[in-house]
Amino acid sequence: MRANVVLIGAAVAALAVLVAMPLGFVALQAIFPQLAQGSLAAPLSHLAGTLGDPRLVELTLNTLKLGAGVVLAAAAIGIPLGTLRGLFALPAARLWDVLMLVPFMIPPYISALGWIMLLQPRGYLQQLLGIHAGPALFSFGGVVFVMTLNVVPVVYFAVSRTMAASGSRLALVGRVCGGGAWRCFLRITLPLALPGIAASLLLVFAMAIEEYGTPAALAANAGFFVLVTGIERRFSEWPIDLPGASVLSLILVALAMLAFAWQRRIVRGHGYETTTGKPMRGEALALGAWRWPVVALFALVAGIATFAPLFAIAATAFSRTLSGGLALGNMSLVHLQAIAASGSDALRALLTSLALGLGAAAVTGVVGVLVAYCVVKTRTRGRVVLDALAVLPNTMPGVVVGVGLILAWNQGFWPATPYNTWGILLLAYCCLLLPYPVRYSQAALMQIGDSLEAAARVHGAGMQTALIRILLPLLLPSLAAAMLLVFAVASRELVASLLLAPTGVQTVSLFIWRQFEQGSIGQGMAMSLVTVAVTTTVMLGATIWLERRQAGSAV
Template sequence: MKTLDAGLPAASARPSPAPRVSLPLMALLLVLGLLVALPIGFVVLQAVFPAVNTGSFAQPFSAFGAALGNEKTLPLLMNTLRFGLVVSVASVLIGVPLGALRGLFRVPLARLWDLLFLAPFLIPPYLAALGWMLFLQPHGYLEGMAGFDLGHFLFSFNGVVAAMTLNVFPVVYFSVSRALAAVGLRLTDVARIFGAGPWRSVLRITLPLVAPSIAASALLTFIMAIEEFGIPAALGHRAGVELLVTSIEQRFSDWPIDLSGASVLSLLLATLALAAFWLQHRLLARRGFEAHSGKPAAATPRELGAWRWPVLLAFALVAGTATLMPLFAIMATAFTRTLSGGLNIGNLTLGHFRALWVDGDGVTALSTSLSLATLTALITGALGLLSAWTIVKTRMRGRALLDALTLMPHALPGVVVGVGLILTWNQSFWPVTPYNTWGILLLAYSCLLLPYPVRYAGAALRQIGDNLEAAARVHGATAAQAMRRIVLPLTAPALVSSMLIVFAIASRELVNSLLLAPSGVQTVSIYIWQQFEQGSVGDGMAMGVVTVLTSGTMLALGSYWSRRFGDAP
């Protein structure tokens, strides 16, 4: 019998939809329904029935007419579209040339530029915006060093676009550079041998090969631009730039509170993001070009020759503006007594860091953020692993719904999730509610960041053969034992890496913290935001330095873990 069983690996390895597994699936669907679907449902419900919060279903759809008929709504929508499109185009104009140079040629200090272009993902966008403000505004660091300022540019539509572009263009850069590094110039060389000119070779060979990557990354920058709250909130108010995301937040924070109007605008913003997200996936699914014939061929980078120094200057200029400039402003402000005192030894101090520990507010905010980030990482890690295992390793009905629920937060703007949680849990019929407690922040962070562990764990699970679990079950192991002794150890590198990423992002999240934090509860992002508004800029930037170091440490540990113990997606 043992020989017969060993000769039928396909039959023994095939997952069976055992009836007892359906109960965990139902529990997962229930949890994700409460975490993801219910908030989105309440946004739709509030938009359709404006008085639903009072228990009335009167005047359905009247909020749509009021909001869409408002003279400010169309300009808000068009401004958001224009903002996203201009940021996307600008990101392509910067990211594609730099990515092409990085992928095809031997760029001096290439690893350094990669590291510096990763830094915008490390620095929270709102913190980067405050850094640019300190550097470029009147009486800022630029004026102190060069005698002029660029405040008039920064506090304008073009300035807000530039700040957002410098934050998101690395998405295009890394996408294009990795795609071209895999392809190389060998196909272009073949075209040149058969008589094609340099431009024709690029247009007919190179460009079609990377066009899907360019289009997909450009759409992703569009989504990131219209969803981001920190940069428009920090710079847009002074510049007179109003977008959907900031208007939604204002309708909840400014009196009179407009629940229905905020819900309608949230649906508009979510529709834009979901449409772009769907189009991005369609483009990636229709990639129709093959760059490899099956024969091994090394894609060796070419030498730049006479273009070496101009290329080096271009990389240095972009890296200096996107990364070094805001980092310099943040650190200089954190270590100087006063902005007016300038950059000199007599003005240096550690007092802002001491203030974080002395006044109590800084320690409390840091402790709250670290605690919430830790709990978020643990919750999303557990839910992510169970969801990914159900999606990848079983054939149960309901897997598609579970997959959709875990993917949905990735395509939804953070402000929409926050609005949904407010509308969901600020209802009188709930016997117990997390609203007005730190628990509502935990729900928000978990909802937004759940896709990371699901996708990382799912990719790891696809590399694990079904025979391992089947063999464990044949030898008497229960499903829980197989999960604990086989699945969990093999997926641990990818799962831990994703949990560290979740920790880093949750510890600095802004828009939901501003929307949902109850009175008396401060997070790191709220502390920085309030210190800047109150004029205690040095204390806020000191906390910003702590935030960047914390995020950087977590991301570095995640990268080390994935390289040391296994491959992460």
């Protein structure tokens, strides 16, 4: 019992610092319009004007439409591919994992710009094939298309790792008992994976409704605006409307909480677990005659999601001038040479981003396991509140989290503060990205019965020993996938970095952004290319090391 109290206390303290403080100050700003001036006067005096804005209903409906569209498209792509990866012996499986992760590591604003340069009139596709898709790209459908390719790895990795953990052995038992292949999949394998699928789709919805760069770049000219673009306008246009932006942010939170409640409703009553107390991975199934069609499907998705935007990024990075197009005489290393010439600035930005990404992955991994364990494996009152608080950051735009951290930590009563240090960036990344390890760990814990932990306790092991020696190794595949996603996002996060980076601290995203501001699009794309290459190498090495470690442990 005492160990339970310690774990719960640690989880509550971590959530209070990482989540409750910044989001609480955003809520206070929404209530007290003069909070930034240090006054609590005239509470809610601005509410009528904000809620009475006739554009608010349109912004809200557009946000729901965009979130639903991205969720449906990501599910249509990620669930089948994740199932094939998790259950079957897929040729070159590691390669497909890397290729599926690369789109997630490309910053959304860079990806959108890459698609613009590829599909716009006189873009790279028209230069190669004589056709373009400008009208389709600059529309609601184009936003859904680009955003889906960016977030589909969330669904793919959640489904593949969950399917791999539950394995095919139980489904094979069902086949022996007379069940058909599809019946066993729908009645055995799919229910075991349902928590992971629901968790990943909730994250996709939250990411879709809080993304700013892609809707602003692709659909603004078509008149399609969402809540997050409305929030950005209130921050950027004079007079700055912090209270109004905070109110719109709380509406975003409400939308995400509705999705959260819907997810719990879907999962409630479907908490399947293996009777042995742990997942049982069987041998990967042979694809047989479907081997090459499945490989062709993965190649098609990888070609569209990975190679198409990378081609546009690389073509821009290696082009001397944009107006010169894809002509051989226009190819040059001038932009990479310019980055190398900047020397310490570019290298420092890269090392800073890698260090912050690794730090955010480590912190959120530890906190995520603690929160998931308290929610799934204890009967503590307030578990639903902990769960909701852990998913809240994914419902808030990075700009709002940044403002919340400024309001929270830029107060005179603190004896010490991380404000204006690299620590404030780490807090921002951990706040924004905590839902990944929480959701992935919860999905894995829901598949692990209580018998193994109970057996360890009967034989004298304490809760800490049972957690570290039994549950954590079983959680490792899902947790490692979540931490890799945290690393990928943190190493290229932009909005919070723009607001919070102290003087003298520059991340990769800031370096790229400033190159674009200066009109050096080629140098920005060159730095993007270098960053993707470095982060992919780091993540590939981490994945290989984890797989070898697991294989060694199994032996």
